[in-house]
Amino acid sequence: MKRLCTWLLLCCLSPLAQAFDLQQLSEQLARPEVIHGPFVQEKHLRALPQPLISKGRFVLAKNHGLLWLLQTPLQQDYRITAQGIARRDGNAWQMLPNKSAGAEQNRLFLAVLQGDSSGLLRDFELSLAGEPQQWKLTLTPRSVLLKQVFNQINIEGGELVQRIELMETQGDRTVLRMQDSVATQPLSEAEQHDFAK
Structure with a gap:
């Protein structure tokens, strides 16, 4: 009887113990040292009538930041770090003003890709559904400033983030697809140099 009660208790508790939570998602997304991949952005x-489409590749490096390398329709490189956003101008990086909505969006993007749920929790209500290999995180703005910009942000992924959808209050929408990201290559010398400048 005691064994049966223990078994029943374990059966009841096991779904709770195996539920995928924000802490586990943060740990999963923070695991890779470096992530490389192509992206397609639809605005x-x-x-x-048709979305504006831009394509490029990105490099996300733990403790360094994000290189966002736009290739079409125009070539432009950005570096997003804790210090702010810089744009490549010839061989040098120029820091951009930090007060714009775009700067806020880029900081948010960095927090999402790095699995920084504590940073996101300050500004959003977070709702997670799914399991480690297929999950969806919904961000609903808390702050007045963010409520003026976004209705909701939807993030989907598996081992890594694969899709981000930004739903703006005035009806515009941005979808970022990062389907073929890999976390197996270290930073190249050129990438190390870009982060060091």
């Missing part, structure tokens, strides 16, 4: 504007 859906209310005023335009």
Whole structure:
């Protein structure tokens, strides 16, 4: 009888013990040292019938930041770190003003990719569904400033983030797809140099 009660208790508790939570997602996303991958960004504007599409590649390095290397429709390199956002100008990096909505969006993006749920919890209500290999995180803004910009942000992924959808209050929408990211390559010398400058 005692064995049966223990077994029943374990059966009841096991779904709770195996539930995928924010802490586990943060740990999973923070695990890789370096992530490389291509991206496709679709900007859906209310005023335009077709989305604006840009493509490029990115490099996310733990303790360094994010290189966002736009390749089409124009070539432009950005570096996003805790210090702010810089744009490549020839061989040098120029820091950009930190007060824009775009700067806030880029800081948010960095927190998402690095699995920094504590940073996100300050500004958003977080709701996670799914399991480690297929999950969806919904961010609903808490702060007045963010409520003016976003209705909601949806993030989906598996081992790594694969899709981010930013739903803006005025009806525009941005979708970022990062389907073929890999976490097996170290930083190249050029990438190390870009982060060091």
